[in-house]
Amino acid sequence: MHYYTGQIIGLIVAETQAIAQEAVGLVKVHYSELPHILSIEEAIENNSYFPVNRRIVKGDIEKGLEEADFVFEGETRIGGQEHFYLETQATLIIPKLEDKEFEIHSSTQNPTETQITVASVLGIDANRIVCRVKRLGGGFGGKETRSIPLSLALAVGAWHLKKPIRCMLDRDEDIIISGQRHPFLGRWKVGVTKDGKLLAMDVQIYNNGGWSADLSVAVLERSMTHVDNCYYVPNVRIIGHLCKTNIHSNTAFRGFGGPQGMMITENIMCEIADSMGIDVNDFREKNLYVEGQQTHFNQTLKDWHVPLIYRQVKNDSEFEKRREEIDKFNSEHKWRKRGLALIPTKFGISFTALHLNQAGALVHIYHDGSVLISHGGVEMGQGLHTKMLQIAAETLDVPLETVHLMETATNLVGNTSATAASVSSDINGYAVSNACKTLAERLKPYREKMPDKSFKEIVHAAYFDRVNLSANGFYKTPDIGYNWDKNEGQMFFYFTMGAACTEVEIDVLTGDHTILRTDLCMDIGRSINYAIDVGQIEGAFVQGVGWCTIEETLHFPNGHTIHSSKGVGEPPLFLGSSVFFAIRDAIKSARQSNNNGATVALSSPATPEIIRLACDDEIVKNCKVERKDGESAWALRV
Numbered sequence: 001m002h003y004y005t006g007q008i009i010g011l012i013v014a015e016t017q018a019i020a021q022e023a024v025g026l027v028k029v030h031y032s033e034l035p036h037i038l039s040i041e042e043a044i045e046n047n048s049y050f051p052v053n054r055r056i057v058k059g060d061i062e063k064g065l066e067e068a069d070f071v072f073e074g075e076t077r078i079g080g081q082e083h084f085y086l087e088t089q090a091t092l093i094i095p096k097l098e099d100k101e102f103e104i105h106s107s108t109q110n111p112t113e114t115q116i117t118v119a120s121v122l123g124i125d126a127n128r129i130v131c132r133v134k135r136l137g138g139g140f141g142g143k144e145t146r147s148i149p150l151s152l153a154l155a156v157g158a159w160h161l162k163k164p165i166r167c168m169l170d171r172d173e174d175i176i177i178s179g180q181r182h183p184f185l186g187r188w189k190v191g192v193t194k195d196g197k198l199l200a201m202d203v204q205i206y207n208n209g210g211w212s213a214d215l216s217v218a219v220l221e222r223s224m225t226h227v228d229n230c231y232y233v234p235n236v237r238i239i240g241h242l243c244k245t246n247i248h249s250n251t252a253f254r255g256f257g258g259p260q261g262m263m264i265t266e267n268i269m270c271e272i273a274d275s276m277g278i279d280v281n282d283f284r285e286k287n288l289y290v291e292g293q294q295t296h297f298n299q300t301l302k303d304w305h306v307p308l309i310y311r312q313v314k315n316d317s318e319f320e321k322r323r324e325e326i327d328k329f330n331s332e333h334k335w336r337k338r339g340l341a342l343i344p345t346k347f348g349i350s351f352t353a354l355h356l357n358q359a360g361a362l363v364h365i366y367h368d369g370s371v372l373i374s375h376g377g378v379e380m381g382q383g384l385h386t387k388m389l390q391i392a393a394e395t396l397d398v399p400l401e402t403v404h405l406m407e408t409a410t411n412l413v414g415n416t417s418a419t420a421a422s423v424s425s426d427i428n429g430y431a432v433s434n435a436c437k438t439l440a441e442r443l444k445p446y447r448e449k450m451p452d453k454s455f456k457e458i459v460h461a462a463y464f465d466r467v468n469l470s471a472n473g474f475y476k477t478p479d480i481g482y483n484w485d486k487n488e489g490q491m492f493f494y495f496t497m498g499a500a501c502t503e504v505e506i507d508v509l510t511g512d513h514t515i516l517r518t519d520l521c522m523d524i525g526r527s528i529n530y531a532i533d534v535g536q537i538e539g540a541f542v543q544g545v546g547w548c549t550i551e552e553t554l555h556f557p558n559g560h561t562i563h564s565s566k567g568v569g570e571p572p573l574f575l576g577s578s579v580f581f582a583i584r585d586a587i588k589s590a591r592q593s594n595n596n597g598a599t600v601a602l603s604s605p606a607t608p609e610i611i612r613l614a615c616d617d618e619i620v621k622n623c624k625v626e627r628k629d630g631e632s633a634w635a636l637r638v
């Protein structure tokens with residue numbers, strides 16, 4: 001039996017939540033402490049991995065490292081993150097008591113996986129189970145798979161008790177049970193020429209999967225395909241390792257390993273620039289991909305705008321002028337330091353698992369002229385349903401209020417992929433558009449015969465002619481299909497790109513930081529709904545800031561898309577790291593004024609404690625405690 005924190009070992013069903021929770025308190029569990037592994041470092045020490053063999057190799061890494069004028073080595077440690085969606089995990093299961101039918105209302109990004117898994121646990125066919133989702137109070141990836149264990153437990157209860165059962169986790173139960181963003185570790189060796197060109201990048205990437213594989217392989221894959229961020233390196237070897245530990249099973253979280261991969265890269269860029277004594281922005285610009293070059297997974301970059309975006313943000317933010325002002329400020333202040341960072345990002349849009357890049361829709365036109373649409377995507381606050389309604393209204397050429405969307409359900413559209421990977425607007429948008437085009441075609445002769453009649457009269461005429469007024473729509477992303485063994489085939493349909501420039505001030509003595517200004521630019525194509533997309537960019541940015549400055553998940557003791565819009569849900573998150581790198585820049589200044597070596601391997605999140613210690617001034621030096629043999633930290637970073 002594999003034990004882990006937050007493992008569900010039983011289910012107590014009662015008339016009310018209060019009675020059930022009181023009953024839980026009466027259960028006596030006899031624990032015996034077994035050998036356990038919690039952190040990435042402990043998993044490496046104990047060789048505790050899930051059987052995964054993922055690598056991306058391009059060029060000749062040995063040769064590249066040999067030819068390099070300088071070779072640098074280092075380690076980058078990245079923390080996890082709790083989703084903290086406002087609505088905690090919640091499920092209602094209703095046994096229909098006939099033909100073994102069940103109805104599930106779950107707060108899940110994955111109705112189909114809920115349906116299929118509950119069916120397999122109850123030993124019945126999926127066609128007897130419907131999973132329905134109106135909307136989520138946030139998901140952020142945390143309900144892509146981790147909503148299902150709760151549904152499974154309740155399904156077994158409902159099977160035996162033949163009664164509807166509902167459960168919504170309390171916040172503390174949710175945090176300990178449901179899984180978080182993967183913590184990562186990158187161990188890297190990078191070769192550079194003396195004029196600052198990247199020649200070779202050799203990276204071992206580790207993520208903390210927790211007790212079960214869950215989505216951790218796909219998360220590891222995405223970190224490996226984003227560890228180039230925006231830079232061309234001719235010789236690359238990326239090897240991924242999935243650590244198996246006894247903590248909760250870590251899972252999807254906005255960016256899905258991409259931000260973690262890019263965090264490794266941008267720390268590499270900073271630490272190498274520091275060591276070579278060159279400006280990190282020149283170093284970045286000198287190594288940016290140019291249009292037509294291929295990534296390390298052999299995808300040719302088309303519509304490649306990062307160099308333009310990077311320069312635009314640099315100009316609009318008055319980077320050079322402010323750089324001088326900040327250097328002057330820093331020369332006049334010892335206990336307050338300012339930092340400035342300009343960070344680019346690209347994010348691959350497609351599920352890396354090819355079969356998930358498909359979507360369906362179902363549209364009914366009722367003979368009163370009203371339209372009902374449904375599709376495979378779940379509304380979690382990202383504004384998906386609004387965009388789908390816009391597409392339907394535009395394709396059918398009717399006013400927006402004619403169209404309604406009631407819910408997402410497995411008996412409306414089957415075999416849906418999780419709402420994830422920032423692709424839902426693209427793939428469900430096309431499915432809705434395809435269904436509406438079919439219906440528009442069927443109505444065309446009636447529109448031509450009755451050009452000045454209302455939509456209701458036109459639909460009515462078609463109905464009396466016995467025209468089929470329902471249509472299913474389907475879409476599968478073209479052109480993609482990557483082969484990991486051969487490192488060939490297009491991995492992503494396209495990339496969403498951007499850059500952010502942030503200025504911060506740190507209080508060297510408290511380790512506190514303040515964000516003074518951020519200039520941000522995202523290329524989101526031609527937006528379907530500008531207000532939604534701005535909201536997504538702002539929300540993702542702030543969530544990224546939390547991830548790399550505040551939120552610590554410790555363990556105690558021990559074109560071709562729809563409207564050519566672009567996936568916008570996850571890509572902006574990494575730009576929050578511009579705060580982290582501005583903090584790093586300020587720390588560098590603090591260290592220089594204490595005659596420390598300029599560079600620092602700053603681990604994320606840069607909490608006040610981490611910032612304070614990294615400044616490493618004489619006060620810190622005097623109160624540092626070296627760990628004695630056999631001593632372990634009271635708070636273990638997993």
Ligand SMILES: Nc1nc2c(c(=O)[nH]1)N[C@H]1C(S)=C(S)[C@@H](COP(=O)(O)O)O[C@H]1N2
Pocket residue numbers: 137138139140141253254255380381382384419420421422423424425536539567568569570
């Ligand atoms: N308000 C809100 N925005 C959100 C989320 C959420 O849960 N709430 N999830 C994010 C994540 S993890 C993803 S993958 C995308 C999913 O929706 P999309 O595919 O339609 O972009 O929304 C992003 N934006």
Ligand SMILES: Cc1nc(=O)[nH]c2[nH]cnc12
Pocket residue numbers: 141144215218222252255256350351352353356420421422
């Ligand atoms: C399953 C999956 N594959 C991806 O490539 N990206 C994702 N984001 C969230 N889930 C996924």
Ligand code: MOS
Pocket residue numbers: 109140141142144252253254255256419420421422570
């Ligand atoms: O792809 Mo989002 O659900 S992590």
